[in-house]
Amino acid sequence: MKNTFKKLFISFTVLSLTACSSTTMQDNTFAAKENKDFTKYTNQLVVEYAENDYTTMHQFFEHPEDYGIDINNVDVSLGEFYTDNTEEIKEDQKELNKFNRSTLDKTQQTIYDELKYENELSLKAENKKFQYLNNCWSTMSGLHQSLISVFSEYILRNEKDIQDLITLINDVPRYTNDVLEYTKEQADKNTLQFDYDSVTQDIQDVINNKADSSITSALYNAIDALNLDEEKTTSYKAQVKDAMDTSFFPSYQAMLDTLTSLQYNIQPLQGLSNYKNGKKYYEVLVENATSSTDSISTIKENTQSAINSSITKFQKLYKANPMISYELDSVSTDFTDVNQILESLQKNYKKDFPKVKTMKYDLKALPEDQSVSGIVAYFITPALDYSQNYQMRYNKRDYGDDPSSLTLYQTLAHEGIAGHMYQAQYNKEHLKYPIQFFYNNLGMSEGWATYMESMSLHYLDNNKDLLEAYNLNNILTNLYIVLMDISIHYDGMSLNDFKNEYGDMFSSEGLESIYNQLADNPTVFLSYYYGYLQIVDLKSTAKSRLRSKFDNADFHNALLQYGEVNFNIVKQSVNEYINKNR
Known part of the structure; x- marks a missing residue:
């Protein structure tokens, strides 16, 4: 791997x-x-x-x-x-x-x-033909964001870890320089593409917040949690501060200086197919993102079919209640605290999923200078032999702190129960071999968590038709994103053509934002949305073949039992479940 x-x-x-x-x-x-x-x-x-x-x-x-x-x-x-x-x-x-x-x-x-x-x-x-097509400065997962995530969430388990942490911080300039040298080569080859204004602003914000950096504060807190004697604690904090001041923050200045010098070498945001070998590169990215061997034409056909089906279902609801479209904006939950959401999900998931031990967790809002627009929340992947509480973070700055928000509810279902956190606990209790924890099939893992967003709606007491309409609206948006990603990166659609193609579904201003985000982050959403589609298609097949013998928990066990494997293996597992129960 x-x-x-x-x-x-x-x-x-x-x-x-x-x-x-x-x-x-x-x-x-x-x-x-x-x-x-x-x-x-x-x-x-x-x-x-x-x-x-x-x-x-x-x-x-x-x-x-x-x-x-x-x-x-x-x-x-x-x-x-x-x-x-x-x-x-x-x-x-x-x-x-x-x-x-x-x-x-x-x-x-x-x-x-x-x-x-x-x-x-x-x-x-x-393939060396793809060597200079990678985007190291994407708005969602570029180097400038990655380093923040790594060090703000860095786990200290013992004193040796502090020493290693300081070594890692002092290694940031070397690593950053390697990325910047690669970036310069991209500029020379006319393959350097990223959202310059957004990235440089994010980097500048890190530099501006140096004196009050939440990253440094988080590392101090981690050192305090080890309960070393006062002299050692003070000494290690001083060493961390020195490493941050002499290595971490100067690396961000180096990023800013280099990217600024290359500003006029940056290509406009556009699809990968506009670059030599970009179309083939995109095909490889799609395989990775979807955990599937489906061809791009098959993905488009399956997605369009699912869109048509969802539209038909929505039209049926609309016919019964013509006001339902206007009511979607007002739908909410009765939760008054974010922790109530996870408590409710922990209680209700047992109706549909294999039962696991009670999950203990820490849910925290991200500090403002660690929040990334476009990333609502994340779950921190635990160690194989993890013995502490699971860790989740959510973006309070950009997505609000309204516990009654249905979006927040679904987000915590995605990251928590029965999404990523549940899957981590299931794996811990069911997987036998250490190698199984090293799979990283994003289409399966993110598809599963996205599937849980829909499943979680069944546990609410709201009007069922309204929740179904809300869910269908989300599904339609997500499935269109799959087609949009392919349109940009595989079909080479320009921004103007993109607006013409999808203008009936989305506003012109919104489409430009979507185009830029997808151009900057190819295939990143396919893991979520086509992964989800593959799961619901498997569920539909199992239901149609088993009818009254279909059981949600058994079906979900068939999906999960071998870990986060690719969908060829998942399909085989589901077929075995079907054949065993017919």
């Missing part, structure tokens, strides 16, 4: 190519017992992942030594911005092919299939 794009140190929105290829589960023949040699092989892969990248080790393990990881072999750094992993991937595939698939048990076969197609897609992404 190689991150085959240039490594942007992004904890929560990292774009890593671990998606699907043409490989599918081959047959239903599997060994009755675990193949211990294969288990040893996958466990060694986990050790290699951790020992080759400090940030991976720190994020995924509280006690790495329990997994055979030697922390003395790990270089404390932010890693390399870009390395060519082609030969390493080929070697990994050669080692994997040494195993006879039929000697593996059922779960191990899904691991085998997952590793195989990840390697295949990674090799596609390593």
Whole structure:
């Protein structure tokens, strides 16, 4: 599972190519017992992942030594911005092919299939023709945002972690310089494209807030939480401040200076197909984003079909109540506190999902200087051996703090229950092999969490027709975003053509904003919305074939039981559930 794009140190929105290829589960023949040699092989892969990248080790393990990881072999750094992993991937595939698939048990076969197609897609992404098409300065997950996320949420578990943290902060200039050198090369090749005004303003804000940085404050709080003696605490805080002042904030000034100098080399926001090899690059991104081997034409057909179906359903509701469209803006919940939302979801999810242990969590609003427009909230991926409360953050600055907001309710369902937090707890209780926690199929994980947004509406006491209309309105918007992304990046649609194509559904001003966001962040929303569509299509198939024998909890278990795998494996699992219960 190689991150085959240039490594942007992004904890929560990292774009890593671990998606699907043409490989599918081959047959239903599997060994009755675990193949211990294969288990040893996958466990060694986990050790290699951790020992080759400090940030991976720190994020995924509280006690790495329990997994055979030697922390003395790990270089404390932010890693390399870009390395060519082609030969390493080929070697990994050669080692994997040494195993006879039929000697593996059922779960191990899904691991085998997952590793195989990840390697295949990674090799596609390593194509040097794509080398200068990556956007390191996207508004949602660029370097300037990533570093804030990483250090503001950095986990300190012991005194050694503080020392490593200081080393990482002091490594920011090196890493930033590598990204800036790449940016200059993009400028020379006329492939540098990003939202200049927005990015430079965000960078300037970090510099302006240096004296009152919430990032530094968060690190101080993390040091305090370790309860070291006063002398050590004071000393470490001074070292962190020095690292921030001499390494972190000067790196942001370097970003600003370099990007300002390149201002007139930046290309206008436009689709990837406008660049040489951009169309092929987009195809690889789509595979990654959707966790699916569906072709782009198939994605368009499936999405348009779902749009037509949703419109028909909405029209039926409108016919019964012509005022329903005007009532959508007024729909809300009865919650008076954000924590009440998660308490309610924790109580109600058991009606439809496999029961897990009670989830303990900390929900906090983001400080203003850490809030990113376009990101409503996020869940912090826990370590495999995580022993503390789960952590969630929400953007209070841009999306308000109204506990009765239906948008906030659905957001916490997405990030919390039965979305990402629930899935993390389910994985902790059900997954057997450490390697299964390293999958990163965004189409499955984000599709699942988006699916939970719709499911959560069933637990409210509002008028059911109104909630259904609200849900359909959201679904239609989301599905149009899928088509819009393809229109921009694959069909090469200009802003004017884009407005003409979608002007009947959205305002002209809104369309320009949508165009710019999608042009700046190709495929980022496909994980959510086409991932969602694949799940609801599987559910529709299961319901039609099982009828009265269909059970929500059993269906959801079939979706989740092998971890965040690609949809080829998910479909096989759902088919097995259907055939078992017919």
